[in-house]
Amino acid sequence: MTDEPLPSVCVVTHPLAAAGENATRSLLDILSAVTSVALVTADLPADSEIRDRHELIELTQKGTGDSAVTAAVRFLLNQLRMCRVIAARDEDVVLFFGATSYLLPIIVARLLGKTALVEPRGDVPLTLRLNWEQQLPDWVAAGLAYTVRTLERAGFAAAHGIITYTPEMARQLDLHPESPNVYPTGARYVRTDEFRVQRAYTDRGRIVGFLGRLDEEKNIRELATVAARLPDDVTFRFIGDGDLRSWLSSELAAEIERGAVELTGWVDHDDVPDQLNDLSLLVLPSQPTEGLPTTILEALACGTPVLASPVSGVPDVVREGETGFLLDSREAAVLHETILNILERDGLDRISENGRDLIESQYSFEAACERYRSILNRL
Numbered sequence: 022m023t024d025e026p027l028p029s030v031c032v033v034t035h036p037l038a039a040a041g042e043n044a045t046r047s048l049l050d051i052l053s054a055v056t057s058v059a060l061v062t063a064d065l066p067a068d069s070e071i072r073d074r075h076e077l078i079e080l081t082q083k084g085t086g087d088s089a090v091t092a093a094v095r096f097l098l099n100q101l102r103m104c105r106v107i108a109a110r111d112e113d114v115v116l117f118f119g120a121t122s123y124l125l126p127i128i129v130a131r132l133l134g135k136t137a138l139v140e141p142r143g144d145v146p147l148t149l150r151l152n153w154e155q156q157l158p159d160w161v162a163a164g165l166a167y168t169v170r171t172l173e174r175a176g177f178a179a180a181h182g183i184i185t186y187t188p189e190m191a192r193q194l195d196l197h198p199e200s201p202n203v204y205p206t207g208a209r210y211v212r213t214d215e216f217r218v219q220r221a222y223t224d225r226g227r228i229v230g231f232l233g234r235l236d237e238e239k240n241i242r243e244l245a246t247v248a249a250r251l252p253d254d255v256t257f258r259f260i261g262d263g264d265l266r267s268w269l270s271s272e273l274a275a276e277i278e279r280g281a282v283e284l285t286g287w288v289d290h291d292d293v294p295d296q297l298n299d300l301s302l303l304v305l306p307s308q309p310t311e312g313l314p315t316t317i318l319e320a321l322a323c324g325t326p327v328l329a330s331p332v333s334g335v336p337d338v339v340r341e342g343e344t345g346f347l348l349d350s351r352e353a354a355v356l357h358e359t360i361l362n363i364l365e366r367d368g369l370d371r372i373s374e375n376g377r378d379l380i381e382s383q384y385s386f387e388a389a390c391e392r393y394r395s396i397l398n399r400l
Contacts, residue, residue: 027056027397028113028136033103035120036064036095042071043290043315044142047209048118049075051386055394061106063099078106100125108133114400116140117180122172127179136400139176140184140207141194143312143333146170151238184396186313187334194333204396208313208334210389211380215291216322219298222373227255229360230300232293232316233307235263240306245272246353247304247360248282255364256280260296262287297323302363305329306351313338318384321345321376326369328359338384344376 030052034045042065049071052058059076071077080102081095103126107115115130117123119142130137150166157165177183177196184207185191188198191205198205229251235241242265248257249272259269259282269284276282288296297303303320305327313334320327321338327345329335339345346363349355363369382388 027394028400029057029111030059030114030116030397031107031110031112032058032060032116032118033107033120033123033126034060034062034118035099035123036062041119041142042066042069044209045118046071046074047315048140051210051389051393052116054386054390056397057112059110059112061103061110063102080106099123104129107135114138114397116184117176118142119145121145121176122169124172124176124179127176131179131181136182137180138182138184138400139180141173141190141312144194146173148238182400185334187337189337190312190334204399206392207396208338208384208389208392209315209318210386211315211318211322211384213322213381213385216294216297216319216380218324218373218377219294222301222324222370225299225301227364228258228300229255229302229304229364230258230260230296231304232260232288232296232320233305233314235259235261235265235269237265238307239263240351241265241269243306243351243353243356244304245269247357249273249276250353250357251281251360253281256283258283258285258296258300260285260288260293293319294323297325300325301369302360303327304356304360306348306356307332318380322380322384324373324377326363326372326376328363338379340379342372344372344379 032049049058049060053075059078060071061078063080065071065079080099100123103123107126107130114136117127117139121139121141122145127137146166146169149169150162153162153165182202182204183196184204185194185196186208188205191198191203196203231244233239251257266284273282277284297320303325305314305317307330317327317329317335317338321344327339328348329339330351331347336347339347341347348359
């Protein structure tokens with residue numbers, strides 16, 4: 022560590038949906054606590070806190086578009102706009118957050134003598150393929166996703182360094198955590214004063230829950246099958262909204278009527294800690310598209326054990342039998358049996374305490390600032 026000023030950072034992202042906006046705001050809060058920072062993005066939500074809290078350069082108000090062709094055109098146009106903005110900025114470091122396949126501006130940043138870093142938020146090519154399969158033949162979706170993955174790998178090679186949330190996320194992206202150009206500890210933070218244990222674990226009812234978008238990517242249909250089969254003394258709560266909410270209301274109408282299943286609908290982020298403090302177990306059988314879901318960190322901060330798919334950076338946080346549990350399969354029958362076995366086991370209160378301790382020691386705001394301070398010092 023030195024006392025020299027840290028390099029200033031220009032964060033560049035692709036068009037931001039709600040989940041991406043939350044992750045970006047978290048990163049900006051960390052960076053602004055240790056150095057000066059600005060954001061270059063597109064399609065930022067009008068009510069985003071970022072507008073009032075950080076310097077913003079918005080490329081366009083248009084998102085990625087509904088079709089693959091529109092998305093491709095806007096992808097190219099946004100890269101050209103990014104190049105122009107980067108050339109006009111004074112920041113020493115350009116951090117491409119999530120925009121890891123934006124190869125042209127990464128190369129331009131290097132040519133301008135800036136330090137180019139890329140930080141993937143998850144498996145973007147897989148996410149795009151799953152979305153494109155809803156509107157295109159599978160082979161076309163797979164081909165387009167392969168193109169994006171190739172661009173992403175080229176971006177990794179062109180950048181000075183790659184930041185991942187955790188070492189396991191680096192490995193799943195075929196990166197080596199020990200490589201000198203890989204910084205494998207860039208995970209976000211949790212507002213531990215807001216996300217905290219409000220209700221002792223031993224005082225909670227047998228409520229199992231899911232929190233997030235109710236869509237195909239989150240394996241909601243499998244969770245619906247599980248919810249319908251749980252014993253009468255267990256309630257399953259779906260917290261969130263999405264394309265499958267109406268389907269859930271119809272599919273589980275009988276269970277909802279007798280109180281075995283609850284659909285909360287959309288919940289304001291300020292109310293999420295209360296919801297998590299109700300749960301004895303949070304279940305997230307997601308596809309391997311996310312780097313490290315914030316929901317997992319928030320649940321552990323509230324002393325809620327998590328049952329999650331061992332994808333990307335999850336195993337570094339959800340530690341089997343210590344802070345939570347890892348899924349062997351996302352099939353409904355396996356999910357059902359695993360949930361029942363967890364609810365019957367002893368020592369869940371200890372696992373609840375371990376989860377909170379992990380967040381306080383490694384994923385507080387102060388810990389996150391120290392990680393990024395260390396990364397910037399190494400450049």
